[in-house]
Amino acid sequence: MTDTAVPLALRPLETLGRRTADVVTALGRFGTFLAAAVAALVTPPFKLWAFLSRIVFIGYRSLLIIILTGAFTGMVLGLQIFLTLSRFGSEAFLGPAVALSLIRELGPVLAALMVTGRAGSALTAELGIMRITEQIDALTVMALNPMRYLVAPSVLAGVVAFPLMTAIFDVVGIFGGYLVGVELLGLSQGTYFGEMQTFVDMTDVMLGFWKSVSFGVIVTWVCTYKGFNVGHGAEGVARATTQAVVLSSVLILVWDYFFGSVWR
Amino acid sequence: MITVEGLEKSFGRQAVLRGIDLEMPTGSITVIIGRSGGGKSVFLKHLLGLVRPDAGRVLVDGVEITGLRGAALDAIRRRYGVVFQGGALFDSMTCLENVAFPLREKFRLPRPEVGKRVEAALAQVGLEGMGGKYPAEISGGMRKRVAIARALVIEPEIVFFDEPTTGLDPILVNTIHRLIQDLHRRFRFTAVMVSHEIPEIFEIADRVAMLHEGRIVEVGPPTAIQQSETRVVRQFIRGEPDTAEVS
Ligand SMILES: Nc1ncnc2c1ncn2[C@@H]1O[C@H](COP(=O)(O)OP(=O)(O)OP(=O)(O)O)[C@@H](O)[C@H]1O
Ligand SMILES: [Mg+2]
Numbered sequence: 001m002t003d004t005a006v007p008l009a010l011r012p013l014e015t016l017g018r019r020t021a022d023v024v025t026a027l028g029r030f031g032t033f034l035a036a037a038v039a040a041l042v043t044p045p046f047k048l049w050a051f052l053s054r055i056v057f058i059g060y061r062s063l064l065i066i067i068l069t070g071a072f073t074g075m076v077l078g079l080q081i082f083l084t085l086s087r088f089g090s091e092a093f094l095g096p097a098v099a100l101s102l103i104r105e106l107g108p109v110l111a112a113l114m115v116t117g118r119a120g121s122a123l124t125a126e127l128g129i130m131r132i133t134e135q136i137d138a139l140t141v142m143a144l145n146p147m148r149y150l151v152a153p154s155v156l157a158g159v160v161a162f163p164l165m166t167a168i169f170d171v172v173g174i175f176g177g178y179l180v181g182v183e184l185l186g187l188s189q190g191t192y193f194g195e196m197q198t199f200v201d202m203t204d205v206m207l208g209f210w211k212s213v214s215f216g217v218i219v220t221w222v223c224t225y226k227g228f229n230v231g232h233g234a235e236g237v238a239r240a241t242t243q244a245v246v247l248s249s250v251l252i253l254v255w256d257y258f259f260g261s262v263w264r
Numbered sequence: 265m266i267t268v269e270g271l272e273k274s275f276g277r278q279a280v281l282r283g284i285d286l287e288m289p290t291g292s293i294t295v296i297i298g299r300s301g302g303g304k305s306v307f308l309k310h311l312l313g314l315v316r317p318d319a320g321r322v323l324v325d326g327v328e329i330t331g332l333r334g335a336a337l338d339a340i341r342r343r344y345g346v347v348f349q350g351g352a353l354f355d356s357m358t359c360l361e362n363v364a365f366p367l368r369e370k371f372r373l374p375r376p377e378v379g380k381r382v383e384a385a386l387a388q389v390g391l392e393g394m395g396g397k398y399p400a401e402i403s404g405g406m407r408k409r410v411a412i413a414r415a416l417v418i419e420p421e422i423v424f425f426d427e428p429t430t431g432l433d434p435i436l437v438n439t440i441h442r443l444i445q446d447l448h449r450r451f452r453f454t455a456v457m458v459s460h461e462i463p464e465i466f467e468i469a470d471r472v473a474m475l476h477e478g479r480i481v482e483v484g485p486p487t488a489i490q491q492s493e494t495r496v497v498r499q500f501i502r503g504e505p506d507t508a509e510v511s
Binding site: 134 | 370
């Protein structure tokens, strides 16, 4: 079949066509994968225990890194925004500026990136190893759906854990901004929190919330898919893990932009 | 009865199976022998419905499984017990949990019943008291035995063994063979086994099939295979080095 004579001039076109077909097929498989996970999620039996252990895996074990990065992000924001605002003599708005940056943008995005690095990569590696050691095949031949046992709980846990991690990131970050702005640079506490209450709306909170929910789906979807469809051997697992983290991170930033530009 | 007709499978340019025809009668032990890398595991995976063939069919009691998916395929697999070549134990679970898993998840047996059966299954493979360990904490041979216990604990109608005894010491090889034989006498399951244990497997096999270069070159009762006139079969059974390969 490969030897059917294609005129030389048309070769690039043929390659392009084949590449396009490959990409479309891959996207199709990627989409079907999520559909299968959702199908496993909404039909009994439900794997409550697997779900809870995934919450621990994705959420609880990421707490420390979330608190640490949240605190420093808030402190950096507090410092930089204070310095900027003081040029216009409007330091009073430090509170809302820090809070809005965190709640609308940085909280969801940075929390998602941190969880991807900590838990997403581990998720891919774990599933990848289960694939190459035939543990996934073992489940399959037991007539047990691996999507139900391995993928669906992770995706649901992502949907639950990402907003929680984001909320913690936001709160810690706002407190970090408070430490720098109020305790260090001398802004009054009433101004910092008072202005925040005036300017931060429920819509801002909801925007951050829905962003983090969608990041939860994106990251667990990409990471489980890459783990599930791993290549051969240790090298295959390593490559899949790298790809999962890179693809998740890129998709987080791209999706963040489009989400933000559609929903203001 | 499992029937395979004209099974073909290539990976890229490499033709691994080139038209396999084989019948594995109900209630008998069929042993598949052949060179390493010859496609025995790939063949088994076709019977399990894990790999789709390029051509040919696999029938389990008259039902073609090659085109089946989802619930229909699972209905067939519910009758299976499988020992993978590498054991394929769930490494996040202890050995005990591994053996209990199919009973709990597949058959939803009550806890005390599961406990009793798991104890018995582990004892059968000589691993009583080892249940609390994780697969990473035990030796390769022990992992194999846990895998055998996990496959047989559900008392399957059809059992697939991919080299269940490779890597075990000679005493264990015979212990495992005897165990399989005992269980076979009791439950009369259909067994398909890939094995390199020559001559031991001739004692437990009802039929032996030799897979060579993607085809079944000879199949028959153990005595017939042992007295085979076919060159590759004789060479394989006697373990004569492949002169063409060395030079
Ligand atoms: N998923 C796969 N992709 C590509 N090639 C494969 C795949 N699985 C198996 N092969 C190839 O098929 C051939 C047969 O492999 P198989 O594992 O069936 O051998 P085997 O007879 O079981 O050998 P052994 O006795 O060593 O276990 C090998 O050459 C292997 O490279
Ligand atoms: Mg093999």
